[in-house]
Amino acid sequence: MLESAVLARCPSCRNTFSTDHGGRQNCPSCGKPLLVPETEPALQAEIVPESAAEPVGTPWERRAELGLLSGWLQTMQQALLEPTRLFASARLDRGADQLGFAVLTSSVFSIIGQLLNLLLSSNSDALMQQLLQMTPNDSPMAPWIKSQIQAAQHPSLARTLLPLLAAPVIAVVFTYLNAAVTHGVAVLIGQAKRGFPATFAACTYATAPLALAAIPACGSIIGVVWLIVLTGVGMKVTHRISSGGAAATALVPYLLCCCLVAIGGVAGGALIVKALGMQQ
Amino acid sequence: MKAVTERAGPPAVHALGLAAAGAALLCASFVVPLGLFDCPLRAATGIACPTCGCTRAFHWFVRGDLAAALRASPLGTLLALACLVHALWTLARLFGLPYALKLPQPTRLLRYSTGFAILLNWAYVALS
Numbered sequence: 001m002l003e004s005a006v007l008a009r010c011p012s013c014r015n016t017f018s019t020d021h022g023g024r025q026n027c028p029s030c031g032k033p034l035l036v037p038e039t040e041p042a043l044q045a046e047i048v049p050e051s052a053a054e055p056v057g058t059p060w061e062r063r064a065e066l067g068l069l070s071g072w073l074q075t076m077q078q079a080l081l082e083p084t085r086l087f088a089s090a091r092l093d094r095g096a097d098q099l100g101f102a103v104l105t106s107s108v109f110s111i112i113g114q115l116l117n118l119l120l121s122s123n124s125d126a127l128m129q130q131l132l133q134m135t136p137n138d139s140p141m142a143p144w145i146k147s148q149i150q151a152a153q154h155p156s157l158a159r160t161l162l163p164l165l166a167a168p169v170i171a172v173v174f175t176y177l178n179a180a181v182t183h184g185v186a187v188l189i190g191q192a193k194r195g196f197p198a199t200f201a202a203c204t205y206a207t208a209p210l211a212l213a214a215i216p217a218c219g220s221i222i223g224v225v226w227l228i229v230l231t232g233v234g235m236k237v238t239h240r241i242s243s244g245g246a247a248a249t250a251l252v253p254y255l256l257c258c259c260l261v262a263i264g265g266v267a268g269g270a271l272i273v274k275a276l277g278m279q280q
Numbered sequence: 281m282k283a284v285t286e287r288a289g290p291p292a293v294h295a296l297g298l299a300a301a302g303a304a305l306l307c308a309s310f311v312v313p314l315g316l317f318d319c320p321l322r323a324a325t326g327i328a329c330p331t332c333g334c335t336r337a338f339h340w341f342v343r344g345d346l347a348a349a350l351r352a353s354p355l356g357t358l359l360a361l362a363c364l365v366h367a368l369w370t371l372a373r374l375f376g377l378p379y380a381l382k383l384p385q386p387t388r389l390l391r392y393s394t395g396f397a398i399l400l401n402w403a404y405v406a407l408s
Contacts, residue, residue: 031289031380096293169304176294176301187386188394196294 008036079208087237092197098204102175107167112214179203181253191245202234288380291373299370302363309338328406355401
């Protein structure tokens with residue numbers, strides 16, 4: 001038994017965890033066996049005092065003491081206004097908490113945005129009709145647009161509820177895909193200094209601007225741009241890498257999926273040109 | 281077997297999340313039809329982008345046509361296989377399998393080899 005709880009670092013996954021006893025035990029993160037020395041922890045490389053080694057945790061990770069709403073609000077405030085402070089305080093062994101923050105923030109505001117879109121659907125119907133007129137009949141897009149117009153004209157409870165219920169599932173999948181691709185790029189260019197949990201912390205707290213998804217139309221676009229910037233800041237702080245390396249790890253994944261962004265941009269631009277042409 | 285696996289407890293939250301994301305990609309490949317969108321880079325310049333062919337590779341992979349998947353994108357097929365293996369292995373660990381797949385350390389040689397493989401794949405997709 002050690003005199004007080006200490007932090008041990010797993011030599012396999014590099015995660016740290018708190019323990020009050022020495023000897024053989026399994027890492028709670030990766031499950032691999034490891035040996036925590038019993039004596040003179042100050043002299044052991046694998047054992048460090050808790051106060052010096054581990055960040056205190058973000059307000060969301062300390063929501064048990066701060067309260068759920070206060071923890072979430074403070075985390076949002078720090079993510080949007082003081083991101084360096086937030087990422088520096090993130091604990092890498094709190095992946096489940098970080099996932100909870102990302103899912104809560106992105107899905108709740110996505111649901112609010114979808115409900116607002118439903119209320120304002122008359123304008124989007126007109127846009128879809130214009131898009132259908134511009135799309136060739138043999139395009140694979142045409143049946144999809146027609147189905148969307150039909151769905152808008154004959155709304156059903158299932159069609160309305162399904163996207164709302166699926167929002168948290170989509171948020172989990174998006175969070176992990178984003179983190180996996182970002183970490184893959186970071187590994188490829190040699191910038192993944194502290195493992196997947198560090199990338200995951202950066203990617204989850206970077207979803208804070210997705211609260212803007214509640215604003216119809218432009219909110220999501222601004223939110224995604226802000227998310228990319230925050231991912232870069234987060235990667236720099238959590239992996240302790242240079243600004244250039246962080247920018248590369250944050251931007252390359254979006255460069256890869258620029259196809260979808262470009263399609264959206266071209267379709268939006270064409271609609272605007274068409275609308276302007278109609279008014280003249 | 282020891283070279284690619286190691287003893288481990290139940291899967292951690294990140295292993296579960298990544299397995300769910302991989303499974304979601306494979307399921308989506310069943311639903312999303314091919315040809316819904318054209319790659320804008322290819323449409324504008326005639327040059328394929330580095331990820332061109334991945335959608336088709338996933339599409340054919342989940343339908344069991346490995347030859348068509350490999351023709352579309354060899355690395356895309358490998359990625360689809362990795363998603364499937366990770367999802368199934370994590371499921372098995374949830375049901376008590378005490379082994380985890382061991383990932384290789386990202387050495388410089390491995391990173392350069394991966395970068396080279398991506399370039400080769402891009403050249404193959406661009407020329408085919």
